[in-house]
Amino acid sequence: MSSQAIAGAKPKSGGLDRQVQAKIGQQLRAMYDEVVDQGVPDRFAELLKKLDSAQGAPKTEEEPR
């Protein structure tokens, strides 16, 4: 586990306080969901359309760019 013992902040060996864990989880999800809520950028909608119509054509190179 982490060696730096910030006074009072070091979790007990038994694991984190349930409430603290919940808060970390909430912030993590909030950060994540903010991106999810942005939906599909045009760039990807167009890419998928292009890839779909290119299906059947010779495969694109292994490593894109």
Next chain:
Amino acid sequence: MKTDPATMQIIMAIVPKLRAFAISLSGNVDRADDLVQETLMRAIANIDSFEPGTNMQAWLFTILRNRFRSEYRKRRREVEDADGHYTESLVAQPEQSAKLEYKELRVALDKLPSDQREALILVGASGFSYEEAAAICGCAVGTIKSRVNRARNRLATELDVKSAEDFGPDRNTRAVIAANERR
């Protein structure tokens, strides 16, 4: 052969989640979007290897995760003489890429070993089960559990969370959290 339209719809619906995963992993929106693009190209090119009826989201996440890992390894080799500093060069400057309100979390996430970070994101943010996360990362369920636990402990230390009251760097985050709690 064209990909079946229903499959394209499913893939399209997963794109926002793929982006969130990629941004959480890399901490950089531009790199993340490149990763998503590579993932989609690869997925469509190899759509025949997707088994219908299995979890498309897990399949796409596996592709993205593997792309990220191989890129990560490659970059680490390139900068390995700058010993000990490669993580700083790999992760984006959080202040440029992440929203300000998540800056502390972003910085703390970037300090995690990459295997712990991906495990925490998959289970803690993407909502995969331990079993699904283990399949995506190609490791045992117990390994995922211990990585998630270590990641949480480390985050709590990094963020200096002494109690739930200490959490949240600013009002915006608190508002989001409060809104979530009311759901």
